[in-house]
Amino acid sequence: MKQFIAERIDSVELLEVLLFLRANSEREWRADEVSKEFRSSTVSISKRLADLHARELLFLNEGSPPRYRYNPRTNKLVVAVDRLAEAYALSRARVIDLIFSKPADKLRHFSDAFKLRKEEEDD
Numbered sequence: 001m002k003q004f005i006a007e008r009i010d011s012v013e014l015l016e017v018l019l020f021l022r023a024n025s026e027r028e029w030r031a032d033e034v035s036k037e038f039r040s041s042t043v044s045i046s047k048r049l050a051d052l053h054a055r056e057l058l059f060l061n062e063g064s065p066p067r068y069r070y071n072p073r074t075n076k077l078v079v080a081v082d083r084l085a086e087a088y089a090l091s092r093a094r095v096i097d098l099i100f101s102k103p104a105d106k107l108r109h110f111s112d113a114f115k116l117r118k119e120e121e122d123d
Contacts, residue, residue: 001080001083001084001087001098002098004080004081004083004084005084005095005098005099007055008055008057009084009099010051010099011048011099012096012099013038013040013044013048014048014051014052015084015088015095015099016038017034017038017045017048017049017052018052018057018058018070018081019081019084019085019088020034020037020038021034021052021058021068021069021070022070022081022085024070025069025070025071027069028059028061028067028068028069029049029067029068029069030065030066030067030068031045031046031049031065031066031068032045032065034049034068049066049068052068053068056072056073056074056077057070057071057072057073057077057081058070058071059071
């Protein structure tokens with residue numbers, strides 16, 4: 001699950017949009033419809049939907065306006081989302097911590113690169 005979050009989930013809003021579409025997979029959704037469900041901006045939801053499509057988790061019907069439906073490209077992705085949904089239902093805080101810990105880890109790796117260079121220069 002950690003790897004799936006690291007590779008495909010970068011915000012709580014993205015996760016919640018994914019789980020909403022998973023729970024309502026019988027139909028296609030426009031961004032404005034999803035934004036009403038979340039009381040969020042259509043611009044933000046449009047970006048999340050496009051991101052989820054690019055990450056192979058949604059089907060895109062390229063009409064005007066575009067419509068999206070939950071449909072992961074592989075069975076492995078279906079299983080990963082199912083596990084993530086279960087984990088989120090059982091321990092929302094733990095999953096949110098995993099999402100928010102990603103940038104700190106990247107920042108730490110970035111700063112560690114400078115630390116190594118400094119140590120090398122001191123030798």
